[in-house]
Amino acid sequence: MDGDSISLRDCPGVISFIDCGDLTGTRFVCDTRLIGSGDVFVALRGHSADGHDHVADAVHAGSIGIVSERPLSGLKNPICVVADTRRAWAWLKMAQFGNPHESLRISGVTGTNGKTTVSWLLRSILQAAGRQTGLAGTIEYSDGRQNHSSELTTPDAGELARLFRQMQNVGTTDCVLEVSSHAIDQQRCSGFQLDTAAITSISQDHLDYHGTVEEYRSCKLRIAELLKPGGTLLLNIDDPVCRESLDQLRGIRLQTWGESADADLRILDRQPTDQGQIIQLQSSSAMLEIHTSLFGKHNACNIAAAVGMAMQSGIPEETILRGLHSMRPIPGRMESVTAGQPFQVFVDFAHTPDAIAESIETCRQLTSGRLLLVFGAGGDRDRNKRPGMAQAAEHADKVFVTSDNPRSESPQQIIAEICAGFHRLDHVHQITDRREAIAAAVNSAEAGDVVLICGRGHEDTQYIGTREIAFSDRRISQRLLQDLMAGNNSRAKD
Numbered sequence: 001m002d003g004d005s006i007s008l009r010d011c012p013g014v015i016s017f018i019d020c021g022d023l024t025g026t027r028f029v030c031d032t033r034l035i036g037s038g039d040v041f042v043a044l045r046g047h048s049a050d051g052h053d054h055v056a057d058a059v060h061a062g063s064i065g066i067v068s069e070r071p072l073s074g075l076k077n078p079i080c081v082v083a084d085t086r087r088a089w090a091w092l093k094m095a096q097f098g099n100p101h102e103s104l105r106i107s108g109v110t111g112t113n114g115k116t117t118v119s120w121l122l123r124s125i126l127q128a129a130g131r132q133t134g135l136a137g138t139i140e141y142s143d144g145r146q147n148h149s150s151e152l153t154t155p156d157a158g159e160l161a162r163l164f165r166q167m168q169n170v171g172t173t174d175c176v177l178e179v180s181s182h183a184i185d186q187q188r189c190s191g192f193q194l195d196t197a198a199i200t201s202i203s204q205d206h207l208d209y210h211g212t213v214e215e216y217r218s219c220k221l222r223i224a225e226l227l228k229p230g231g232t233l234l235l236n237i238d239d240p241v242c243r244e245s246l247d248q249l250r251g252i253r254l255q256t257w258g259e260s261a262d263a264d265l266r267i268l269d270r271q272p273t274d275q276g277q278i279i280q281l282q283s284s285s286a287m288l289e290i291h292t293s294l295f296g297k298h299n300a301c302n303i304a305a306a307v308g309m310a311m312q313s314g315i316p317e318e319t320i321l322r323g324l325h326s327m328r329p330i331p332g333r334m335e336s337v338t339a340g341q342p343f344q345v346f347v348d349f350a351h352t353p354d355a356i357a358e359s360i361e362t363c364r365q366l367t368s369g370r371l372l373l374v375f376g377a378g379g380d381r382d383r384n385k386r387p388g389m390a391q392a393a394e395h396a397d398k399v400f401v402t403s404d405n406p407r408s409e410s411p412q413q414i415i416a417e418i419c420a421g422f423h424r425l426d427h428v429h430q431i432t433d434r435r436e437a438i439a440a441a442v443n444s445a446e447a448g449d450v451v452l453i454c455g456r457g458h459e460d461t462q463y464i465g466t467r468e469i470a471f472s473d474r475r476i477s478q479r480l481l482q483d484l485m486a487g488n489n490s491r492a493k494d
Contacts, residue, residue, distance in 0.1 A: 004026070005024045005026050006024060006025060006026070006028075006092065006096065007022055007023075007024050008024065008067065008080040008088075010095075011080075011082065011088050011091050012087065012088075013082045013083040013084055013087055013088060014080060014088075015081045015082060016080075016081045017080055017081070018079040018080075019078045019079065020079075020080075023040065023065045023067070023078050023079075023080040025038070025039065025040035025064065025065065027039045027040070027096070028040045028042055028089070028092045028096060029041055029042070029058075029063075030043075030044045030089060032057040032061055035058055035061040035062060036062055037062035038062065038064055039063050039064065040063060040064060040067060041058035041059075041063040041065070041066050042066075042089050042092065043055060043066065043067065043068045043069070043085055044085050044086055044089060047209075051085070052068060052069070055068070055072055059075065059077055064077065064078075065078045065079070065080065066078070066079045066080070067079075067085055067088055067089075068081055068082075068085065069082060069083070069084065084187060086186055086187035086188075086190070087187040087190040089157055089187070090160075090187050090188060090189065090190040090191035091190065091191045092191075093157045093160075093161040093191060094160075094161045094164070094192060095191075097165040098165065098168075100161070100165040100167065100168040101164050101191070101192035101193075103168050104134075104164060104167060104173065104175045105173060105174045105175070106175045106176075106177060106192065106193075107122060107175070107177065107194065107195060107196045107309055107313070108177045108178075108189070108194040108197040108198075108223060108226060109122070109176070109177070109178055109179065109197070109198050109309075110178075110197070110200070110220055110223045111198070111199050111200030111201045111202065111220070112202055112205050112220075112352055112355075113200060113201050113350075113352060113354060113358070114200035114201060114305070115137065115138065115178045115200060116137055116138045116139060116178060116330060117294070117333055118200055118302045118305045119135060119137050119176045119177075120135075120327060120330050121302060121303060121305075121306035121323075122306040122310060123176045124323045124324065124326060124327035124328075125306060125307075125310040125319065125323030125324065126176070126310070126313065126315070126323070127323065128320075128322045128323030128326060129310075129315045129323065131173050131174045132144040132145070132170070132173055132174070133173075133175065133176060134163070134164075134166075134172045134175040134176070135147075135175065135176045135177075136150065136154065136155055136160070136163060136175070136176075136177050136178065137150065137153060137154075137176075137177070137178035138150060138153045138178060138349075138458075139330070139332070139458050141159075141163055143163060143166040143167045143170055143172060144167055144170055144171070144172030145170050145172075152180070152182075152183075153178050153180040153182075153183070154177065154178060154179055154180045154182070154183035154188055154189070156186075157188045157189075157190075160188060160191070161191065164192075174313070179197075179223055179226075181205075181209075181220055182209060184219050184222050184226075185210070185219050190226070193226060193227060193231070194223075194226045194227050194228065194231060195228055195313070196232050196233075196234070196312045196313065197224070197226065197227055197232075197233050197234070198233070198234040198235070198236075198309055199220060199221070199223065199233070199234070199235050199236065199239075199242055200239075200301070200305055201236055201239045201241075201242070202220050202221075202241035202245075203241070203353070203354045204216070204352065204382070204384070204388070205382060206381075207382040207384050208383070217241055221248060224249055224252050230253060231253065232253045232254070232255055233253065233254055233255075234255045234256070234257060234305060234308045234309060234312070235255070235256050235257075236256075236301055237256035237258040237260050237262065237263045238260055238263075255308055255312070257301070257305055257307075258301060259297075264283075265281065265283050265308045266281070266282045267279060267280070267301070267304055268280040268281070272295070272366075275293055276291070276292045276294055276295055277292060277294070277295060277296075277300065278290065278292075279292065279300050279303060279304075281304055281307060283307075283308075283311065286317050288321065290303060290307075290321065292324060292325075293329075294334070295334060295365065295366065296358060296359075296365070297358070298355075298358040298362070299334075299362075306324075307320055307324075331457070331458035331474075332348065332349050332456070332457025332459070332473075332474070333348060333349055333457060334347075334348050334359065334362065335348070335457075335474060337474055337477045338481070339478060339484070339485050340485050341445075341481050341485055342446075342447035342448070343367075343369070343446065343448060343449040343451065344366060344449075344450045345442070345445075345453070346359075346363065346450065346451070346452050347453045347457060347473045347477060348452065348453070348454050348457060349454075349455070349456070349457025349458065350375075350455065350457075351375075351377070351404070351454065351455045351456075352385060352388075352389070353385060353388035353389050353392045354392070355454075356373075356375065356392040356393060357392040357395070359452060359454060360373065360392065360393075360395050360396055361395075367449060367450045368448060369446065369447070369448030370397040370446070370449045370450075371395075371396045371397050371398075371449070371450050371452060372396065372397065372399075372400070372441045372450070372451045372452070373393055373396035373398070373399050373400065373441075373452050373454065374402060374434075374437050374438055374441045374452070374454065375399075375400075375401065375402070375455050376402045376403050376404035376406075376411075376414065376418070376434070377389060377404055377417075377418055377455070378404045378407065378455075379405060379406040379407035379408060379409030379411075379414055380407040380408055381407075383417060386414070386418045386420075387420055387421025388421065389418060390420070390421030390422045391421050391423075394424075396452070398427050398441070398444065399422075399427055399428045399429065400428075400429045400431055400437040400438075400440055400441050401415050401418050401419060401430050401431070402415070402430075402431050402432065402434045402436075402437035403415075403433070403434045403437075403464070404455045404456060405456070405459075405463040405464075406464055407464075407465070408465065408466075411432050411464070412432060415430050415432065434473075435471075438453060438473065438476055438477055438480060439480050441453070442477065442480045443484070453473045453477060456471075456473050457473070459471075459472070459473075460475075
């Protein structure tokens with residue numbers, strides 16, 4: 001989108017200008033293949049490539065100036081040197097779209113688990129308050145009126161700017177944003193500030209990207225740097241890493257939630273029901289009795305986070321309750337699949353050891369029968385968590401270890417690395433084909449059992465090698481259950 005000329009002198013983090021007193025432009029590009037005459041090239045550092053190595057190509061393609069993290073020799077083009085080109089890029093893209101974030105109240109949610117659920121809960125509450133609300137997250141991007149499937153949990157800086165502009169155009173006032181650790185590290189959200197933020201949990205994930213647990217944890221905590229002055233960070237005080245991080249967050253306006261006695265927003269009681277659970281939530285000003293269709297302790301924590309964020313947005317208690325009650329089901333988040341079978345089937349996105357353990361704990365409360373678990377691990381991702389996933393899965397009565405999205409890795413090797421984490425294998429079945437694994441679990445289930453299918457949740461594409469195939473755990477389960485019930489009915493008639 002071309003518009004008014006943008007001056008780099010206004011960009012945060014500028015260190016110096018070389019061969020110019022300022023650098024201005026109407027279009028900024030980070031891909032040399034997209035450069036046209038008169039564009040400004042921004043050299044971004046990546047994990048596999050560095051834009052600084054392609055500056056000559058940008059000049060040859062017609063770039064009139066370069067934004068770089070260091071002086072560059074042998075160039076006649078003006079250069080703006082900044083501390084971090086990714087941060088500059090986020091600011092430039094937002095400016096290029098007219099700074100639409102300035103008309104939005106933006107709430108950001110990060111954490112290893114729970115981001116999507118908290119985001120959907122908060123959006124439902126804001127909508128109940130009459131606020132047109134956009135959302136960007138793992139399942140969908142929405143401008144407040146229309147939505148479409150997402151590609152990344154947090155869009156890149158250019159897509160975020162474009163989405164915010166769409167929100168502005170349709171009169172949206174609020175935005176809920178899932179903020180991934182990748183997005184924080186890559187400065188995708190550095191072009192704007194958050195009014196409020198929450199950290200749901202911090203355990204182990206994405207070590208294939210971050211390298212160490214310490215770096216991953218540090219990255220999550222950096223969401224505090226995205227807050228507006230005076231903005232509030234909400235923290236799950238029951239999470240050990242969040243509690244340990246309190247000293248690092250001194251100077252930040254904090255509100256905590258959880259079952260702990262020192263939580264600012266305290267979960268006093270949880271009572272499971274056939275339809276979900278009843279939660280007693282105590283704030284400094286009110287006691288809320290929340291009836292929800294969401295099961296489990298982890299969802300009580302997710303609800304507390306959404307309530308706390310809504311209160312920070314000035315939403316009254318009665319509206320919060322109405323918004324929680326009216327929320328539509330979240331695809332792939334403990335999603336029930338039924339065709340009249342005498343046992344329960346749930347599809348869940350849980351793909352970390354903690355999340356699998358929480359899902360199993362929740363399902364235990366829903367049945368006096370057996371718990372049958374289907375799960376795998378994604379290829380080309382954090383291999384270190386695979387044994388931990390097995391240790392969490394050991395609490396199921398029967399386990400079917402299968403493929404998730406193997407990508408370029410051998411599915412059999414992934415399964416072997418998972419199974420190395422089990423202390424015993426007598427209740428573990430290794431079935432490489434995911435459909436066959438789900439079928440085996442469904443066909444093994446008896447009245448009163450629970451079948452829990454973890455890992456892919458809402459996803460409808462499976463990546464095997466270089467192939468992308470249509471695959472939805474929910475749709476596969478639905479068909480299998482329908483076939484099972486049709487066969488039972490046929491035998492009953494015979």
